[in-house]
Amino acid sequence: MPGPLLLRRGAADRVARSLSAKLALFYAALIALVVIVILAGAKAGIGSHAERMIRDEMVSGAAVFDRVTTMRYAQLGDASRVLAGDFGFRSAAATGDAPTIASALDSLRARLRLSQAFYVSTDGDVVGFRGTLASGEAETLRRALEDGSTRGVLQLGEHRFNAAATAIEAPTTIGWVVFANRLDGRELAELARLSAIDLSPRIVPAATLSAAERSGGIVEREAGGEDVLIQASPVASFRNEAPQMLVLRYSVTRALAHYAPILWLLLACGVVGVLAAAAGSWLLARRIVRPIVALDAAARRVAQGDYAQVPVETRDEIGTLAESFNRMVEDVGERERQITHMALHDALTGLANRTLLREHLSKMAARPASGRRHALFCLDLDNFKVVNDTLGHPVGDALLCHVAQRLSDFAGDGFVARLGGDEFALVVDDAQRPFDRTALALLGVVAEPCTVAGHRIVPGTSVGVAIVGADGTDPVTLARNADLALYRAKRDGRGGFRFFETAMDAEAQRRRQMELDLHDAIAEGQLSLMFQPLFDLARSRVSAFEALLRWNHSQRGTVSPVDFIPLAEDTGLIIPIGEWVIREACRVARHWPDHVRIAVNVSPVQFRSPGLSTVILQALADTGLAPGRLELEITESLFIDNPETTLASLHQLRALGVRVALDDFGTGYSSLSYLRAFPFDKIKIDRSFIMDLLNSEGATAIIKSITTLAEALGMETTAEGVENVGQLDILREQGCSHIQGFYFSKPIAEAEVDAMVFGTAMPPMRLAG
């Protein structure tokens, strides 16, 4: 394994050991179990085999003994029968000639090599018995003979005999002659030699044996620490009331002992086998575990981002796993590259995105200044929204791709990025040409007409330029300054380029600050309304006041609406401000006489917000102002976007009773058509027409036409910016219904309005005429 991973080796080794140990233990245990099973089986098998063999021997031993004794009895029987048939013996027996009987028996005994040959008379006399016979025994013997016993094992005194008897008939049974052979150890030993194993035959009275043994089956007993098998088989007994049995025994333990060496050998082999299995499985386990450890190490490296590959050494499952692992690592790496790419590039055009641009700029700033300078060009396509809305987004996207391609081709070695929407950025050096020529060329490149999805489009763009180094070194500053330049370019007319200047920067800062201040203006109570009266020429009285917004900033002082209203509209602050204005206007107007209306300017931005009707309704409801006393002054620009929605809202408001006036009449594109669209209550003639009144003849005619038109449509007319009596005269002459301007009164505060309205002060002007 590579060097840096030595630290991990200890942990990995522990894993290896434990798995190896587990495997080794498992297989050792398995083999040991098998060995034990084999040993147990062998022992059981051997044991049962040996036992079976012993039993078989016993059975055959008993049978052999039976046969041998039968033959012996036959012999004895034959001999006794011969004697019993002898007439001389018979006559001796019948006449009770004991000596003769005794001598005949004696000689026969010697001849036949018998232990006993004696005669028992029917009266119970015994002749020829060697030794002494208890009287009781003689009587039982006689009775047994009388009962017909002719064969069997006979116990007389201490000794046991194989006895055969034959009745002496002369002519009736007068007695029996009994031939007997001692059943001693020698005899039994001879018998014992007849069987394959030494069964230690003994003859014992049946009474000395247990019931189980007497039953004749093979009985297992423990004697002297050994397991012995005992079988007792009945033997013919002379006296049936005292039966005798042949007992054969053999020690199973001794028999099994012969097999002990085999079992020990098996055990030894088993032990060797277990050790071999343990060793073998240990080695095998190590072989398996090593690649696992390698895989584990590689996995850790991959987790840390180092895309390591694992060597494939074998063709087995481990090898397959290693291959799969390697493939996985490659795929992960590939995906990561894709993700990184997506993170740094624009999905639609394939150009770099803002993040990558920032990186590029940082890198460039870090590089030492070479002979060439670089500049950041920010582009914003003109009227791109129109294309999207009219031709659809797919076309818009295709156009963007087109532009992107053109920019890429133009930039060559330079850096191109798409900042989002319809904004692009280029970073180019001035090697080929100076920056202003580059900007100009850029404009031309973008402005070339193109055909997208069958539509012919002529794109246009504005360009803002910030020079790296002069206009900032860090990406943020550069981007901001380029943006400011772009904004300036757009403001100065589309289709042009502007370089960043410091003054622009300061202006931007100022605007930003004002925006913040304006935001707080409402909360801080810095806003206030001034009211400029509208004078009804016919009735010679003030008919309405126009509410004009004033902003008194603590530090700036009074800020002109010209300065802050556009800013409010740009930032959307006009909506809360406008709401405040409407509420305030209604509140103030509430106290005025009923014939005095309040007029409020409404910007198109306010109209675009959906809550305007609600705001107006709420203000009217809260203040209790009659709707007819509120007049909204709107300009034509309201109708540019979404005329239908606007009209619907206007009708809705009109339905409430709110009056609507068209402001700045005559300055827009199609003022007349707007008059057709909506039944306005009033037309306010722009001050530019009033100013011209004394200078040109045509101006008067225009005024006349407007007033005639308004009258025909049932609308009031108000002339704005009346500053002198000459204007006033003409206006009055031409039929204008109301006037507004410095000549009558400049905008006044609320307190002064009360004075004017309630008649405590007269306007400083002459209205006679």
Next chain:
Amino acid sequence: MKRLPFLLATATIAVAAPAPARAGTVAVHVVDAQGRPVPDAVVTIHPAAGVPAGPIRFPWSQAMLQKDIAFHPSTLIVPVGATVTFPNADKVRHHVYSFSKPARFELKLFGRDETRSYTFRTAGAVALGCNIHDSMKGFIKVVDTPFAARTDASGDARIPGVTGGQARLTVWHPQMKARFNESTFPLGVPAGGETAQQIRLALR
């Protein structure tokens, strides 16, 4: 042996003389332990008054025939001192013998149509056998009383003319489990008429 003629004479007189008026008949039925009738049992009666004088004579012949390798009759009752002939009707020779205490004798190998005889001078039971033919067994009961009879196949024996009064009844059977194969009972013989006795024996 000297007594023999005297005995004979007494027996004859006893027989010849008319039976005294005080005499009864004794009918004996002999069965074994299982109640089965025992044939060929010899019943003898010894009155207490004594045996009548005179020679004893029995109606049957006093000959033990050997025919078909067998003794006929199987049991013969003869008075003491009687001479019994042993005619051999078989084609083979027989070697008749007896080791019984009352008479020990041998009649060796006599053949057909040869007769031997033997005089039995002692009362008792004599078992006869043939040395050649083990199956031949016969018995001669030598009695000293005229009141003797042999039970027939149904175990009955009838002895008429027995002196009335007390008597001893003796039953003998070769297989009887008793000393000398006989047992004795007291008997009351009626002065006239019959008395029946049933005797149970234990046989081997």
